[in-house]
Amino acid sequence: MESLLEMTRGVEDPIKPLGEIDVLLYYGAIAPYLAGYLRGREIASKIWLPGTGKRMLLKRGSKDAPLFIDDMVEGVTPGLIEMRQRVKELKEARPLITEKQATIWGYFVPRKLADFFYATNREGEGKDIDRAFFDIDRGEGISARDSLHVTKLFIDEVQNDEEINEYIKGEPYISWTGFSFHVLFELKRPQPASFFDRCLSVSAVKALDTPASKWVERVKKRAKVPVVGGHVKASGAISIDPSQTPSGKLCRVPLGSLHMKDAKTVNGVSVPLTLDMLDESIVDELESYTPRKVLDHLPELAKRLPSRH
Numbered sequence: 001m002e003s004l005l006e007m008t009r010g011v012e013d014p015i016k017p018l019g020e021i022d023v024l025l026y027y028g029a030i031a032p033y034l035a036g037y038l039r040g041r042e043i044a045s046k047i048w049l050p051g052t053g054k055r056m057l058l059k060r061g062s063k064d065a066p067l068f069i070d071d072m073v074e075g076v077t078p079g080l081i082e083m084r085q086r087v088k089e090l091k092e093a094r095p096l097i098t099e100k101q102a103t104i105w106g107y108f109v110p111r112k113l114a115d116f117f118y119a120t121n122r123e124g125e126g127k128d129i130d131r132a133f134f135d136i137d138r139g140e141g142i143s144a145r146d147s148l149h150v151t152k153l154f155i156d157e158v159q160n161d162e163e164i165n166e167y168i169k170g171e172p173y174i175s176w177t178g179f180s181f182h183v184l185f186e187l188k189r190p191q192p193a194s195f196f197d198r199c200l201s202v203s204a205v206k207a208l209d210t211p212a213s214k215w216v217e218r219v220k221k222r223a224k225v226p227v228v229g230g231h232v233k234a235s236g237a238i239s240i241d242p243s244q245t246p247s248g249k250l251c252r253v254p255l256g257s258l259h260m261k262d263a264k265t266v267n268g269v270s271v272p273l274t275l276d277m278l279d280e281s282i283v284d285e286l287e288s289y290t291p292r293k294v295l296d297h298l299p300e301l302a303k304r305l306p307s308r309h
Contacts, residue, residue, distance in 0.1 A: 004029040005295065007078060014291050015113070015258070015266060018085055023258065024108045026291055027116055028076030030256040031069060033302035037254070038069040044117040044250050045107045048263040055263070059107045062123045062248060067103050069118075075101045084110055113266065116257040117250040120184075127247035128190035132168075132200050134212075135241040136181040139234045144180065144283045146225045150238045151181040152278050153222050157215040158185065164199065164211050167191065171275050173306060176286040177252055178259025178268020180238075184251075186306070193246060200242045204230030216240050255301055256294050269294050272304040 007025060008014045014026045042061035049055040061067060080101055087093045090105050097105070108114055121129040136151045138144070155172055158164060166188075173184040200212045207213065216229035219240065226237035233239065244251055252259075252270055259268035269289045273282070294301065 022110050031072040037305045042119040042123045046115040048113045065103045116253045120251040121247040125248045126193045130187045130190045132185040133245045134183045137239045138180045139237045141236045147180045153219045174273040175254035176271045202229035204232040
C-alpha cells in the first residue's frame with residue numbers, strides 16, 4: 001500500500017484531498033518527520049469552527065485523551081484516510097478503528113481546519129522545563145521583515161549573555177510560524193519550574209529583574225520598530241512573549257502547522273529555520289510556503305530540525 005506522502009502526490013491542495021477540507025492526510029504525512037523533535041511531548045490541535053468571529057476548539061492531553069507523535073505515525077494510515085472518505089462520523093467509524101485512531105480522529109476532525117501544537121515542556125503544571133520558548137509576535141501594522149529584525153536582535157542579546165549561556169545548549173531552534181517567528185533554546189539540563197520565574201519571565205505591565213526582561217529592554221533600544229515584552233497583542237508593535245514556556249503550555253509545531261486567517265482560509269505554514277538563514281531576503285520565500293510546497297520539500301525542511309530529543 002502506498003505511503004501517506006505518496007498519497008499526496010498529484011494533489012494540488014493537500015488540505016482538500018477530495019475537494020473538502022480534511023487535514024489528517026497532510027498532518028499524517030508530516031508526522032514521521034516531527035517524531036524526533038516531539039517525542040515524549042503531548043500534541044494538541046486548535047480546531048477552527050465555522051460562524052462569525054474566531055471560534056475554536058482546543059484538543060489537548062490535559063483535558064482529553066493524551067496523544068503523542070508516535071501515535072500519529074503509527075495510527076494515521078492510508079486505510080484510515082480512505083475510511084474517512086467513506087465514513088464521515090466518528091461514531092460510525094469507532095467499530096472499525098483502534099481507540100488511538102479514534103483519539104486522532106477527534107483531534108483532527110473532518111471538514112475543519114486545525115492548527116498543530118504540542119506541549120512545550122509537557123502537560124501538567126509545575127514540571128521541570130528543558131526548553132525556553134519565546135514567541136516573537138507581530139501586532140497590526142508590523143511587517144514580517146520587522147519581525148525578523150527583532151528576532152535577530154533578540155537572539156543576539158541572549159547569545160551575548162554569558163550568565164544564561166551556562167544553561168543553554170547550542171544554537172536556538174527557530175521557526176517561521178506562517179506569520180511571525182518562534183525562538184526556542186534547549187537547556188543543558190532540565191530546570192525546576194521556578195527557573196522560568198527567576199530567569200525567563202517578562203511582564204507587559206511591570207519591570208522584572210530577570211535576564212529575559214533585560215534582553216527585551218536592550219532590544220527595545222536597538223530595534224527600529226516598537227517592542228513590548230510579555231503576553232500582550234500590541235497594535236503597531238512586536239511582543240516578545242515567553243509565557244508558553246512553563247509545563248502545561250502549548251507551542252506550534254515548527255514544521256507544517258497550518259496558520260489560519262479564519263475558519264476557511266489558510267494564510268501560512270510553519271517552517272523550521274537555521275540561524276544562518278535569518279536574512280531579510282528569506283521573508284518572501286517564507287511567505288510563499290503553502291501546504292503543497294511543504295510536502296514537496298519535506299525531507300529538506302526536516303533536516304533543519306534538531307536531530308534527536
